[in-house]
Amino acid sequence: MKKSISILLILSLCISLHGCSKVSTNIYNGINNKKLENKATSLDNTCINWFFIPNNEFRTPEINDKLNFKLSDYDAIYNGPKTPNIKSLYLTFDEGYENGYTEQILDVLKEKNVKAIFFVTSHYIVYSPDTVKRMVDEGHIVANHTNHHYSMPSVTYSTDVFNKELTDVENKFKELTGKDIPKFFRPPMGQYSEKSLAMTKDLGYKTVFWSFAYGDYEPSNQPSPQEAKKHILGHLHDGSILLLHAISKTNADILGEVIDEARKSGYEFYLLP
Numbered sequence: 001m002k003k004s005i006s007i008l009l010i011l012s013l014c015i016s017l018h019g020c021s022k023v024s025t026n027i028y029n030g031i032n033n034k035k036l037e038n039k040a041t042s043l044d045n046t047c048i049n050w051f052f053i054p055n056n057e058f059r060t061p062e063i064n065d066k067l068n069f070k071l072s073d074y075d076a077i078y079n080g081p082k083t084p085n086i087k088s089l090y091l092t093f094d095e096g097y098e099n100g101y102t103e104q105i106l107d108v109l110k111e112k113n114v115k116a117i118f119f120v121t122s123h124y125i126v127y128s129p130d131t132v133k134r135m136v137d138e139g140h141i142v143a144n145h146t147n148h149h150y151s152m153p154s155v156t157y158s159t160d161v162f163n164k165e166l167t168d169v170e171n172k173f174k175e176l177t178g179k180d181i182p183k184f185f186r187p188p189m190g191q192y193s194e195k196s197l198a199m200t201k202d203l204g205y206k207t208v209f210w211s212f213a214y215g216d217y218e219p220s221n222q223p224s225p226q227e228a229k230k231h232i233l234g235h236l237h238d239g240s241i242l243l244l245h246a247i248s249k250t251n252a253d254i255l256g257e258v259i260d261e262a263r264k265s266g267y268e269f270y271l272l273p
Contacts, residue, residue, distance in 0.1 A: 040156075040198035044068075047153040050190030050209050052078065058237050061211055074197035076207035079239040080272055087238040087267045091116040092210065094186060096149055098128045099219055099247035106131070108255045110138055114269040117208070118246070119145035119186040125172045136177050141271055143184035144169045144205065152187050152196040162199050184208050184272065208272065210243035212236075217245045225254045232258050236267060 052061040060079050071077065080090040095102065095118050102118075109116055118135050120142055125132055135142050146152075147168040155162045166185065173181040185205040187196070192207070200207055214231045215223060223231070228250045232242070244251045259269065 040195050040202060043193075043195040043198050045153050045156050045193045045195040047151065048192055050078075050187070050192065052211055054212075054235055056234065058235075060237050060239065061235075069194050071197075071207075071209075074194070074201045074207065075205070076192075076197055076209065077272075078209035078241060079211045080241050080270070082239045083268075083270070087236075087265075089236065089262060089267050089269050090239075090241045090272055091244070091269055092186070092208065092241060093118050093244050093246040094145060095120045095124045095128075095246050096145065097121075097123060097247070098131065101249055101252035102128070102131050102246045103134075104252040105246055105255060106134060106138065106140075108252075108259070109140070112256060112259045114259055115139050115141070115271045116269075117141040117143050117184060117272060119143050119184075119208075120169070120173075121145045121149055122147040122169050122172050125169065125176060129176050132173075132176060136179065141182050141184065142173065143182055143186065143208070145186050146188055149188040151189055151191040152200070153191060153193040156193065156195050156199060159199070162196075163203060166200070166203055166205065206272075208241065210241045212240050213243040216248040216251055219247050219249070222248060222250045225250055229254050229258060229261070233261050233265070236262060236265065241272075
């Protein structure tokens, strides 16, 4: 049991741990040479990797307890609202590029009458416009996953550069759909700082982390369907924001069964308000 939890914790770290040390030079480069006209200027820009500590008791996992600020101060969440009479789940997909499975995922969601949030990059909007329009037409939320998928603390040295990572996605989404993009944001690689959270909030966004994820993000190294279902269904909890990657064949293949089994266990799927 302890070994299983340890493995899941390592996976949760690997999902977000993508090299804060590699971007440390960019994080601070130019800060002393350019005065930022932003109220977040003086905040700490130490790069932090999002992680959670899974458990086998269907409880909300613990998160980093060493932060010297509250996530809620910057409209950042990792667990969604709980409903009075039924346990709630919030299904989210990260979409950096298309790997041939999103249409299958959308088919399943339509069949099961489930809505999800798809966090997309500019690249995804440009190269998969019909899929993005289908997401919108079928009632899903399409949200912001940045222009270049940079670690956000690495671009806080310039308010213009930072803002452009989000506004470029906004503009491409508006050009494609005629709609304003909903103000939900997922930081690439789960990397953030107090400063980047504040700058994101200044743009009107709610930062959406997650309370479940697993090793589904390598197309050439996919978990078996049995293993994946066990991970997902074994760690459901009320209000859970599930992060799944739409590039995963396994996710596309098991999604319908996961939805059915979750509902049998007393859960229902909702969109974040």
